[in-house]
Amino acid sequence: MFFISLREAYAQELHAWIYFTDKPNVTASIASPQSILTQKAIQRKARHGIAIDDRDVPVNQSYVAQIQSQPGITYKTQSKWFNCVHVTGLETDINALTTFSFVSSVDFADPTKMAQINNHNKFVQTTMPPLTYGNALNQINMIGLNDLHDLGHTGTGVTIAVTDSGFPNVDTNPAFNQLRNNNGIAGGYDFVAGDNSYYGDHFHGARVLSIMAAHEAGNYEGSAPDAQYYLFRTEDVATETPVELSYWVAAAERADSLGVDVINVSLGYLGFDNPAESLSYTDLDGQTAFISRGANVAFEKGLFVVVSAGNSGTSTSHPYISAPADADGAFSIGSVTATEQLSNFSSIGPTFDNRLKPNVVAQGSSTALITENGALVSGSGTSYSAPLVSGAIACLIQAYPNVTPLQIKNAVEQSADNFMTPNNQFGYGIPDFGAVFQILSTIQLEGLELNHYIDGSKQFVIDLPQKHPAVKARLYNLMGQCVWNGMLENEKPLDLNSFNSGIYIFHIEDMNRSIKVVF
Incomplete structure (x- = not known):
């Protein structure tokens, strides 16, 4: 009653x-x-x-x-x-x-929408017996992330925001000792409760975080163990209502203000407790759901947004991705097994407006992780394939801090094993982050880092490649203010005397390249 x-x-x-x-x-x-x-x-x-x-x-x-x-x-x-x-x-x-x-x-929240597809098992949790040594190796090697780690790119200096349902025991769990000792937890907030109680609530966020940040010598290594993390609770597992979309956007805005580089979103939304407010497939056009619109703005603001594709692959009524995985600014991650077969639960594309989704896939079946109680187990769901990629993106940003999110997205897709024949099950396929590292190394202006100088009279001169006799550029100070914009011409001096001495950033718009100058 x-x-x-x-x-x-x-x-x-x-x-x-x-x-x-x-x-x-x-x-x-x-x-x-x-x-x-x-x-x-x-x-x-x-x-x-x-x-x-x-x-x-x-x-x-x-x-x-x-x-x-x-x-x-x-x-x-x-x-x-x-x-x-x-x-x-x-x-x-x-x-x-x-x-x-x-x-x-x-x-x-659109009272005319179709009835919900009500699946309260949001995360597809499958806890397995304790794993033996080395079981995290397959999920790292599958995407070539070991190549980046071997080069020393483990996320140092890069910040990831994890938006999830709670992070119980992360402040005491031995698997995060290295993270805490290195001040790797930059902060957090519970947007559901409106306070700083993010070290409680549902276990899902703690397990997602472990895939990126946990370290147990000889037993487990996360995808970005040396990154910094903000922990944001935006998901309320007790209910499913549209306010969670707004909590997520609020967290993304906070992340942007804090200078976060990557957002991991192991969440997805479609059906709500009030069916009249549910999203339908027609809403999955990347422009309708409030959370998807927020993901687009986050990407536009320079954040790399990694989103789990969803776990509806076995559904007969809606096997498709959920929001915000439908957003163009969301890098949506499907799931494969340890033997690189498509996981049966992995949500598929296309979006309602017929865009390819997911973008790529990673191991989300029997993914090695560490629980909120410190146990080494495995679990399944696209919630667990997404943080593998989030950590890998952080390692890339460490290696190439000036490369844009769009350049990273394109390079990761180009590296994947299904790039020439993409489909709406695998997307572009399984990425190879060792190959991505090589692809991004070519996104340089030939000689630009070396062949520019400022003489004693504060005249900036650049030696451009022959195919670029002039480029459109903007000059930013370290406050982020654009203080000049115009054309830079090959070997033609630009007078900088009107600017105060200091550190500035030239952004070469025609080539998506930034260089630092000091005068």
Whole structure:
């Protein structure tokens, strides 16, 4: 009786996004980006030639406060990228918010959508008996990640945000001793609870993290053991509601502000507890679901977004990927077995608008991992193939910090064993990160690193390759501000006397290349 009445009460409450008309102090904030972003975030944007814009400016908190104070409205979270808040309430109470002059529109979690495909087993957990020595080797070698590790690229200096359901015992688990001793946990936040209790809740996030960050000498090595990590809880396993989409976007925005390089998303959304709010296949066009739109902005902002494809491969009604794996800015990872066969649970493509998905595959069946209690076991799900790739991407960024996310994406796909004949089961296939390392080594301007100089009168001269007599370029200071843009011509001096002495970044737009200059 209690269960029935609770469901009836819940069904009356709707999720919605409330969009605002403007933001405060946009011009001043962009002119002083250190007031809204960390220095690491500013420098990352400068390296990749990504402009700081109004989406980096926080939401007007006076607007938020007025929304929070309205009767019948429950505030959940907010998004600066989309200048909105996520609320729940009765339809009439939510619609009443349109009377505020600062509210531009209200977007309900689409009450006309098709009924949900309700699968509460989100993660496909399969815990196996303890593994013997070396069982993590297959999943690393399958994608050629051992080649990067052998070169010393283990994620040092690169930051990964893990968005998941909780990280119990990561602060005490011996498998993370090396991570903690090296200050590898940069911080975290529980967006569901609205506090710093991310070392609790559901075990899934701790297991996902172990695939990247765990280290047990002689027994286990993660895909990026020397990276730094932010731990963000965005998933509430007790329920399945649209607010989790907004929690994730809030976490992605936090990651961007902190200068994170890679986001691991071992999550996916389709059906919700209220079927009227569920997503359908028609929504999986990369532009409709709120979380997918957020993934696109994150990629545009310079973050590499790695997303599990989903575990619906055996479904007769919807074997396809979920959100945000449908986003063009999401690098979606399917699953194969230890013998490189497609895992039967691995979700397939295409997206509704007929784009290829997944992008690539990695071992997600019987993946070696370490539990929240420190046990070495195996588990299955695309949740576990994604962190293998996230860690590998971090190792690449360590090796090539100036290469853009798009260049990395293209190189990883090019390295994969199905690149010439991609399909919607394997995508481009199993990547070879040793080959990716070689591919990225060719993405250089011939002689650009050596053949430029600044003479005593602060004249910048560059010796361009013959096929590039002139290139479009922008000059950024270390605050991320573009202080000059124009054409650089071969061996033609550019006068820098109007700029203060210091460190600057030239971004060569025509060739997606950045170089540091000091004068």
